[in-house]
Amino acid sequence: MKTKKFSLLSVIVLSIVLVISGCGNSNNKSSESPAASPSASPSASNGSAPAPASDINALYYVNSTLGDKSFFDSAQAGMDKAVKELGIKAKTVEGGANSADWASGLEAVVASNKYNVVVVGTSQMIDVTKDLASRYPDIKFIFFDDLIEGVPNVYSMLYSQSEGSFLAGAFAALVTTNTELKGANPEKVVGFVGGMDIPIINDFKSGYEQGAAYVDKDVKVVTSYVGDFVNAPKGKELGLAQIDSQKADIVFGVASAAGLGTLEGANEKGVYSIGVDANQNPLYPGSVLTSMMKNVDQSIFRAFELMVKGELAFGSGEVLGIKEGGVGIAKDEMYEKYVPQSIRDKMTEIEDKLGKGEITVKSSL
Structure with a gap:
């Protein structure tokens, strides 16, 4: 059996410490994809008509930190692919390790009105997402890793x-x-x-x-x-x-x-x-x-692809299993x-x- 030549664990621990200690008075760490823009863009389509990719200014809120080589990094890969291949604008904000900061952190960036699409996930963020979606009806939410149904400006997907x-x-x-x-x-x-x-x-x-x-x-x-x-x-x-x-x-x-x-x-x-x-x-x-x-990356890219075509079903959710290519083994x-x-x-x-x-x-x- 081969042994890794360096300790990935030490790198992860150090990166977490640096993220937390470097936040200062803000609990969010943000980064922009190459095509990102801080300026606001027009409201996103409601799914009934095509939404030009250039009009989509998306925010990916990470209720943790990047660098996990797993779930959150996979979602980031989907965002990066949408920027590169579809031409959307996107920014990423990391909420940090303290779950008590996530609700206020997400609300702060949503309330800025700089973004017309917000990508967020995990069951821990369901309630705050529902609340924000009701208070900001002109912003579209793409929610992953759980279902939020019946909210007209939220599309969600759950992986089996x-x-x-x-x-x-x-x-x-x-x-x-x-x-x-x-x-x-x-x-x-x-x-x-x-x-x-x-x-x-x-x-x-x-x-x-x-x-x-x-x-x-x-x-x-x-x-x-x-x-x-x-x-x-x-x-x-x-x-x-x-x-x-x-x-x-x-x-x-x-x-x-x-x-x-x-x-x-x-x-x-x-x-x-x-x-x-x-x-x-x-x-x-x-x-x-x-x-x-x-396959979080593929599902997020697919959501933006459908949105550009005017086919993303806001107000509903999907369960993606083996048959749909949502899960599998490497x-x-x-x-x-x-x-x-x-x-x-x-x-x-x-x-x-x-x-x-x-x-x-x-x-x-």
């Missing part, structure tokens, strides 16, 4: 993390019982490290447990929660506890930047992990065997190199059955 995590759980169960992988032990134990004990994260957990049970009902899933999505040292500590004390030989880190610590710990112990939200396989080749991906050259053929064949079979509806995954939401 239960389906994606079913794949991760099935994969983990196949790994923990595989005799070809040197890091696997005889114990049928797999780990789950969540960011917070909240409905979205527990939907990941539910799908993960269902997938593991589908492969082998005797596989035990052990669970820990970091308490936030930025504490990488805590993510590492919890992952190591599952590996050392509970004999897990593969862990699934669903904790954004905090989950990077979980991946690092598994790599140091010579066992395996599953990345989340984006393809994290390259972080620790041979240790991160695959990643359960929410199958890159590292997956082909380090994952035994027997596991790859079985995963293809399971994916096909899910896509055809032959396997039903229950959501906990």
Whole structure:
């Protein structure tokens, strides 16, 4: 197994400290995409008519910080693609690690009236988004990672993390019982490290447990929660506890930047992990065997693409699963190199059955 030559954990921790300490009296850190403009532009289309890309001046509000190599970075990639390929204007504001600052931080930038489209996500931002959408009806909101329906200026999309995590759980169960992988032990134990004990994260957990049970009902899933999505040292500590004390030989880190610590710990112990939200396989080749991906980048670009065409259905929401390409697992050259053929064949079979509806995954939401 290859070992990463530098500590990504130390870089993440340092970046978080610098972001928090550098905020001063403001809790928001902002950056503009290359084509961004601070000036206000005309109100966005309501979806009933095309909205010229040049008229779209969008804000992406991150209720955390960038640099997680995962969920929030994936959303940023979608914004960058929309700027580059569609020609919209966009700016990003990072809300920081303190959740108490997020509502006021988002309201401050919305109230500036500089932006006609606001992109924001996660279940923690539902209430403030609904409130702001009602008070600023001329601003359009693209909301991701949960559903807000019936609000005329909000389009939302929810990724079927239960389906994606079913794949991760099935994969983990196949790994923990595989005799070809040197890091696997005889114990049928797999780990789950969540960011917070909240409905979205527990939907990941539910799908993960269902997938593991589908492969082998005797596989035990052990669970820990970091308490936030930025504490990488805590993510590492919890992952190591599952590996050392509970004999897990593969862990699934669903904790954004905090989950990077979980991946690092598994790599140091010579066992395996599953990345989340984006393809994290390259972080620790041979240790991160695959990643359960929410295709946030693709979905955000798609939303802007539909908006430009006048086809984005504000007032409604969509659930994007395996069939719609909203979720899946990373199958890159590292997956082909380090994952035994027997596991790859079985995963293809399971994916096909899910896509055809032959396997039903229950959501906990």
